[in-house]
Amino acid sequence: MSLISVENLQVRYGANTVLRNVSLAIExxxxxxxxxxxxxxxxxxxxxxxxxxxxxxxxxxxxxGLKIGYVPQKLHIDPTLPIxxxxxxxxxxxxxxxxxxxxxETAGVPGLLKRQMSQLSGGQFQRVLLARALINHxxxxxxxxxxxxxxxxxxxxxxxQIETVRRDTGCAVLMISHELHVVMSASDxxxxxxxHVCCEGAPEVVASAPEYRALFGTGTGxxxxxxxxxxxxxxGDECGHDHAHADAHSKEHEAAE
Amino acid sequence: MLDDFMTRATLAGVGVAFAAAPLGCFVVWRxxxxxxxxxxxxxxxxxxxxxxxxxxxxxxxxxxxxxxxLMVTHLAGRGYAMDTxxxxxxxxxxxxxxxxxSFLSGVRIDLMAYLFGDILAVSRLDLMVIWGGAALVxxxxxxxxxxxxxxxxxxxxxxxSGLNPKREQLILTISLAITVAVAIKVVGVxxxxxxxxxxxxxxxxxxxxPEAMAGIAAAIGAIxxxxxxxxxxxxxxxxxxxxxxxxxxxxxxxxxxGWRSRSGV
Numbered sequence: 001m002s003l004i005s006v007e008n009l010q011v012r013y014g015a016n017t018v019l020r021n022v023s024l025a026i027e028x029x030x031x032x033x034x035x036x037x038x039x040x041x042x043x044x045x046x047x048x049x050x051x052x053x054x055x056x057x058x059x060x061x062x063x064x065g066l067k068i069g070y071v072p073q074k075l076h077i078d079p080t081l082p083i084x085x086x087x088x089x090x091x092x093x094x095x096x097x098x099x100x101x102x103x104x105e106t107a108g109v110p111g112l113l114k115r116q117m118s119q120l121s122g123g124q125f126q127r128v129l130l131a132r133a134l135i136n137h138x139x140x141x142x143x144x145x146x147x148x149x150x151x152x153x154x155x156x157x158x159x160x161q162i163e164t165v166r167r168d169t170g171c172a173v174l175m176i177s178h179e180l181h182v183v184m185s186a187s188d189x190x191x192x193x194x195x196h197v198c199c200e201g202a203p204e205v206v207a208s209a210p211e212y213r214a215l216f217g218t219g220t221g222x223x224x225x226x227x228x229x230x231x232x233x234x235x236g237d238e239c240g241h242d243h244a245h246a247d248a249h250s251k252e253h254e255a256a257e
Numbered sequence: 258m259l260d261d262f263m264t265r266a267t268l269a270g271v272g273v274a275f276a277a278a279p280l281g282c283f284v285v286w287r288x289x290x291x292x293x294x295x296x297x298x299x300x301x302x303x304x305x306x307x308x309x310x311x312x313x314x315x316x317x318x319x320x321x322x323x324x325x326x327l328m329v330t331h332l333a334g335r336g337y338a339m340d341t342x343x344x345x346x347x348x349x350x351x352x353x354x355x356x357x358x359s360f361l362s363g364v365r366i367d368l369m370a371y372l373f374g375d376i377l378a379v380s381r382l383d384l385m386v387i388w389g390g391a392a393l394v395x396x397x398x399x400x401x402x403x404x405x406x407x408x409x410x411x412x413x414x415x416x417x418s419g420l421n422p423k424r425e426q427l428i429l430t431i432s433l434a435i436t437v438a439v440a441i442k443v444v445g446v447x448x449x450x451x452x453x454x455x456x457x458x459x460x461x462x463x464x465x466x467p468e469a470m471a472g473i474a475a476a477i478g479a480i481x482x483x484x485x486x487x488x489x490x491x492x493x494x495x496x497x498x499x500x501x502x503x504x505x506x507x508x509x510x511x512x513x514x515g516w517r518s519r520s521g522v
Contacts, residue, residue, distance in 0.1 A: 052416035070417030077410060080457075081286045082464045091407050092418040116465065142417070 001063055002027055003140050003172055004049060009058035011044045018044045021196050022058070026140060031166055031173040036193035042176045043073065045193065046144050049174075066140065069133030069171070071126075073144040077117050085120070086113040089132050099135060106168065107131035108161050123154045127161065134165065141165070143175035262377055263490065269379040269387050270482030270500060273443045273452060276391035276436050278475035279398045281453035282460075282467065283429055286409050290454050291340060292329060295347035297437045297449040299325030301354030304371050304441070308361055315386050319438035325350060326430040351446075374445035374497030376486070383442055390439035394432045401428050406467055443482075444497040451501045452478065459508035462515035477507055 002025040011019040019041040026032055034042050047053040049060060050070060062068075077083065089100040097113070104110050109127040112120070120128060126146055133141055143162070147155030166173055191200040284293050300318040307317025329346060333339055358368060367375070379387070398405065408415040408422035415422045440449045456478035457470065464470035485500030492499075 047413065047416075050413060050417040051419075052413055068417055070414060072411050072413050075411045075414070078286050078288065080461050081409070081467060082461065082470055083467055084465055087466045087468075088410075091410070091414075092403060092420075144413070 002061075003063050003066055004174070005061045006045075006049070007059045007061075009045070009048060009060060010056045011041065011048050011053055012056040013044075017056075017195075019048070019195060022193070024191060024197065024200070026172050026174050028139070029166070029170050029172055030188040031162070032175070032189045032191060033187040034174070034176045034191045034193050036198075040194040042193055043144055046142055046174075046176060049142065063139070067136060067138040069136075069138030069141045071129045071133045071141065071143040071146045073146070073148060075125075075129060079118065083117050084113070085115050085117060085128055088117055088128065089113075089135055091132065093136055095135055100131075103131040103135045104128070106134055106165060108157075108164075122149050123158070126150065126158060130158075130161065130165070134169070134171075137169065138171055140172040140174060143173065145176050147177075262379075263486065265379045265381070265384055266376045266486055266496065267483055269376055269384055269443050270486060271479045272384075272387045272391040273436075273440045274456065274478030274482045275475050276394040276432075277440065277449075277452040278456050278460075278478045279471040280394060280429070280432050280436055281457035281478075282471045282474055283398075283405060283409060284433075284453050285457045285461075286467075287429075289429075290450065291343045291347070292326070293433060293437075293450045293453050295329060295343045295350070296322045296326045296433050297440075297446045298347045298354070299350035300437050300441060300446045300449075301371060302350050302357060303354075303438075304446075305354050305357035305361065308366060309357070314441070315390075315438050318441055319434050321350075322437045323431065323434035326434055330426060330430060370445070371441060372445045372447050373495060374441065374443050374448065376443045376496045376500075379442055387439045387442065390435045394435050397428055397432050401425060402468075405429065444500060448497055448501050451504065455501065455504040455508050456481065459504065459511050462511055477504065481507060 004024075004026040006022055006024050009019055009022040010017065018039075022041075022045060024032075034045065036042050044053055048055055049062075050068065085104070086097065086100055089095070089103065100113060101110065104112060104127075107127045107130040109124055109131065112124065112128065117125070117128070126149075129146070130141075130143075141162070147158050150158060162173055162175070165171070189200060189202060192198040284290055300322045303318035303321030304314055306321065307314050310317070325346065329343060332342055337345075355368075358366065370378070404415070404420045405425050405428065407418060407420060408425040412422045415425070436453070437446070437449055440452060444452055456474040459477050460470045460473035463473050481500050481504035485503040486496055488494065488503065489496040489499040
C-alpha cells in the first residue's frame with residue numbers, strides 16, 4: 001500500500017477552511033513536491049499528516065509502522081538553551097555517536113558533533129535538521145520549506161543533497177516549496193495546492209529557458225529548473241469548485257518571471 | 258539531627274532548589290518566567306481559602322495555583338497578548354488573595370510569612386511535604402525529559418515523533434503548581450519565581466547541554482539555600498530573601514566571569 005494516503009481531507013481553523021477535498025498518495029521511494037502560493041494550505045497539509053492538525057473531514061492513512069523523518073520549516077532555539085549538535089541528534093532516540101556521525105555525513109555536514117547548535121550557519125543548521133530526520137532510517141522524509149533563509153546556491157545544494165539521500169537510502173520525500181518557479185528537476189511528481197489540489201503530475205523541466213538560467217546562474221547543477229504548468233486549465237464538473245485560476249495565480253508566475 | 262531548626266531549614270531550602278532547578282530551566286527556555294509569577298501569586302488566594310476552610314495550606318495553594326496555570330494555558334492566544342493576560346490574572350489573584358486574607362478575622366495570620374517565606378519555622382511534617390513534592394516534580398521531569406525537551410524545541414517535531422506537546426505542557430503546569438506549593442514556606446509567594454529562574458539563568462553560561470544546565474542550576478540553587486541561610490543566621494537578615502540574594506550574586510559573578518573570558522580581558 002501507499003506510505004501515506006490522504007482522502008478528501010478537510011482542515012479548518014475556526015471558520016476558515018484552509019484545505020478541502022485534498023486527496024493524494026505517496027509511494028515508496030518517490031520525491032513529491034507541493035507548490036502553491038502563501039496561505040494555500042501547504043503547511044496545514046503537512047501538519048495534518050504528522051498529526052499536529054486534526055482533520056475536519058476526510059482521512060489520512062499511514063502505512064502501519066511507517067517511520068517519518070520530519071524537517072521543520074524553521075526551528076528557533078532559544079539562546080538560553082545550550083545544546084550540542086550531538087545532543088540535538090539524540091533528541092528522541094538515544095542513538096550511539098557513530099550513528100549520529102553517519103547521519104551527519106549523509107546530510108553532507110560531517111564533523112559538527114561537538115558544535116553548539118547556536119554556532120551553526122543557516123545552511124549547516126538545515127543540514128543538521130536533515131541529519132536528525134534521517135537518524136532512524138525513515139521510510140518517508142517530510143520537509144516544510146526546508147530551504148527558507150538559504151540563498152539560491154545554498155538551497156540548490158540542499159535540494160541536491162535530498163536527491164542524494166533518496167538515491168542512497170531509498171526513502172520517499174514529500175516536500176513543500178512556496179517558490180512556484182523553483183522546483184527540483186528530480187521531483188517525480190509535483191502537486192499544486194491552493195486550498196485544494198489544482199493539478200498534479202510529472203514536472204516539465206524547461207532546460208531552454210535562458211532567463212531562468214540567467215536568474216539562477218549556472219552553478220546550480222540543474223537542480224533548479226522551471227516547472228511549467230498550465231494555470232488556464234478548466235476543471236471538469238467533478239471538481240466541484242469554481243474560481244478563476246487564470247487571474248489568481250498566473251500573477252504569481254508573472255511576478256516570478 | 259532534625260531537632261535543630263537550622264538543619265530543617267537547610268534541608269527544606271535544598272529540597273526546593275532541587276525541584277526548582279530543572280523546572281526553572283524549562284521556564285527559562287520556554288519564556289514562561291511571568292507564567293511562573295502568575296501561578297505563584299495565585300497561591301496567596303489559595304492560602305486564604307485554605308485558612309478559611311481549615312484545610313492544608315499546601316493543598317489549597319497547590320489547587321489554586323494549578324487552576325490559575327490551567328486557566329492561563331487555556332486563555333493564551335484568545336484575544337490578549339500573553340503578558341497582558343498574565344498581568345491581569347497574576348495581580349488580580351494577588352489582590353483577591355490579600356483581600357480574602359483580611360476577611361479571616363477569626364485567625365491571626367502572619368501575612369509576611371506567606372509572602373516572603375518562613376523557612377526557620379519549617380516543621381518535620383513540612384519537611385516531609387517539601388521533599389515529597391520535590392521528589393514528585395523531579396521524577397515527573399526526569400520521566401518526561403526527552404519529550405519535554407523536544408516539545409520545547411519545536412511542536413511539529415514533537416508531533417512527528419509521536420509526542421503530544423499539549424500533554425507535555427500540562428506536565429510542566431502541574432510541576433509548577435506543586436513547586437509553588439512546596440516553596441511557599443521556604444521563600445514565600447513573591448520570591449518563588451526567583452528560585453526558578455535565577456539558578457537556571459546563572460547556569461546557562463557554564464553548560465553545553467540541557468542536562469548540564471539543569472544539573473548546574475540545581476547545584477547553584479542548593480549553594481544559594483545553604484549560604485543564604487548561614488548569612489541570614491550570621492547577619493540576622495530574613496532567610497528567604499537572603500537565599501535569593503545569594504543566588505542573584507552568583508548569577509552576577511558567573512556572568513561577569515563569562516563576559517571576561519569571552520572578551521579575553
